[in-house]
Amino acid sequence: AQTVTQSQPEMSVQEAETVTLSCTYDTSESDYYLFWYKQPPSRQMILVIRQEAYKQQNATENRFSVNFQKAAKSFSLKISDSQLGDAAMYFCAYGGTQGGSEKLVFGKGTKLTVNP
Amino acid sequence: EAGVAQSPRYKIIEKRQSVAFWCNPISGHATLYWYQQILGQGPKLLIQFQNNGVVDDSQLPKDRFSAERLKGVDSTLKIQPAKLEDSAVYLCASSPRAGNVHGYTFGSGTRLTVV
Secondary structure, three states, X not given: OOEEEOOOOEEEEEOOOOEEEOOEEEOOOOOOEEEEEEEOXXXXXXXXXXXXXXXXXXXXXXXXXXXXXXXXXXXXXXEOOOOHHHOEEEEEEEEOOHHHOOOEEEOOOEEEEEEO | OOOOEEEOOEEEEOOOOOEEEEEEOOOOOOEEEEEEEOOXXXXXXXXXXXXXXXXXXXXXXXXXXXXXXXXXXXXXXXXXXXXXXXXXXXXXXXXXXXXXXXXXXXXXXXXXXXO
């Protein structure tokens, strides 16, 4: 079974600075997807960025970028120029197709605080 | 595009009572998911529907939880009878088709408190 580990329960960053959130995963599949979701107090999970495992190029979405190391099974999220609105829970998620189910397997999350 | 709608937003019940949650996915989305998110943890899949058929319900506690998706659109998740450990946020999500390539669109969830 796939597992996702986020080793940082909480992180903090100064406004306008850069922060990196860590994520490792375990799988025996060769084709899969990785995601970072943001969950503000409103509870809605918002997709931040996604990475296809077959792509070597790291995904980038504006101020958000990932460092995908397939051999090491590592998938970290870098937030540049942090803004107050970035404060939220961040969840790393693995998406595979084992058994025909396209479920997402989530880590326990990292609470990000942005200090003004 | 309207998002995934869920109701109610909050629900407080006593243990052994029953409760139902409702989800309306994005129009045209074939795949619908129910996730359970216990406080301090990431969401965990309870059940996945493809149209009105069940794809995966391996982690659904079938002695007390049930779900249906009539006509392949709206879905309801029911708990009967509820236990204290069922206190959680129940998230509904939908995707256009099978496959994870785009990720899901989630609703805002229902926060259930069992006392």
